[in-house]
Amino acid sequence: MTITSAYDRGRLTVYLSGELDHHAAGEAIHGIGELLDEFLPRDCVLDLSGLSFMDSSGIAVIARARYRMQSLSGRIWIECPSPQVQRVLDAACIDRLVPVTSGNIGGLR
Amino acid sequence: MNTVNIIRLEFPSKSVNESFARTAAAAFAIQLDPTVEELGDLKTAVSEAVTNAIVHAYPDSIGQIGMKLRILERDTLEITVRDWGCGIENIEEAMKPLYTTGGEERSGMGFTIMQSFMDSLRVRSSPGKGTTVVMRRTIRPRITGK
Ligand SMILES: Nc1ncnc2c1ncn2[C@@H]1O[C@H](COP(=O)(O)OP(=O)(O)O)[C@@H](O)[C@H]1O
Numbered sequence: 474m475t476i477t478s479a480y481d482r483g484r485l486t487v488y489l490s491g492e493l494d495h496h497a498a499g500e501a502i503h504g505i506g507e508l509l510d511e512f513l514p515r516d517c518v519l520d521l522s523g524l525s526f527m528d529s530s531g532i533a534v535i536a537r538a539r540y541r542m543q544s545l546s547g548r549i550w551i552e553c554p555s556p557q558v559q560r561v562l563d564a565a566c567i568d569r570l571v572p573v574t575s576g577n578i579g580g581l582r
Numbered sequence: 583m584n585t586v587n588i589i590r591l592e593f594p595s596k597s598v599n600e601s602f603a604r605t606a607a608a609a610f611a612i613q614l615d616p617t618v619e620e621l622g623d624l625k626t627a628v629s630e631a632v633t634n635a636i637v638h639a640y641p642d643s644i645g646q647i648g649m650k651l652r653i654l655e656r657d658t659l660e661i662t663v664r665d666w667g668c669g670i671e672n673i674e675e676a677m678k679p680l681y682t683t684g685g686e687e688r689s690g691m692g693f694t695i696m697q698s699f700m701d702s703l704r705v706r707s708s709p710g711k712g713t714t715v716v717m718r719r720t721i722r723p724r725i726t727g728k
């Protein structure tokens with residue numbers, strides 16, 4: 474799994490790619506945490522378009538990121554999950570916690 | 583149900599083996615000609631069961647994990663994941679959504695995902711002896727029209 478990011482006017486976009494399982498989850502939690510500490514964004518977008526596989530370990534990563542954004546009084550959402558990732562998000566009812574958008578619509582306005 | 587084909591694997595509870603296990607299961611399942619979605623479901627369920635053995639069964643040590651893949655008559659894949667670790671005191675409670683003893687790095691959704699992605703899930707466990715998870719999924723032949 475790799476993490477890259479882009480920051481633009483208060484919005485941090487985190488791109489996760491590869492496979493997000495328990496083996497990769499610690500690194501993902503740590504990496505996202507460092508980015509949030511560095512940029513203190515108003516909005517955080519988790520772009521999952523490059524993620525070819527995710528299991529429930531990814532749910533914990535997303536829940537952690539949401540918790541961090543809440544403490545910054547910011548917003549967070551998920552963009553572009555692949556079908557396999559979407560099925561895991563659905564099974565975990567993630568949309569009760571974090572909104573999911575299928576395309577890049579530039580946020581929740 | 584008759585066994586059509588069977589594979590047994592054993593590997594140490596190292597987290598790098600999570601991807602090995604789900605990829606091996608997917609490679610075995612190919613002979614049932616699954617759809618991409620079915621293959622994704624199988625990989626996810628295996629990942630959950632194997633991760634539980636790695637994280638929960640052997641929390642402070644490396645132990646062995648056994649995975650048995652069987653094709654049953656007809657068109658049913660059975661996946662058995664077992665460990666000889668700490669076991670589960672209360673299986674019913676452990677299977678509830680959001681229940682976890684794993685702290686902030688876990689979501690408590692593993693059993694829920696196994697249940698919703700497979701046709702059946704059975705869990706046997708005895709504290710101090712280990713846990714066995716048996717999952718089945720029927721992969722129906724596709725009508726290709728050719
Ligand atoms: N193989 C196992 N050995 C011991 N305990 C287990 C095993 N599998 C699951 N458990 C217990 O069941 C709980 C729920 O598992 P699960 O639904 O996969 O959620 P999570 O792995 O996120 O905790 C675990 O937190 C653990 O207490």
Ligand SMILES: [Mg+2]
Nearest residue numbers: 630634692693
């Ligand atoms: Mg689990």
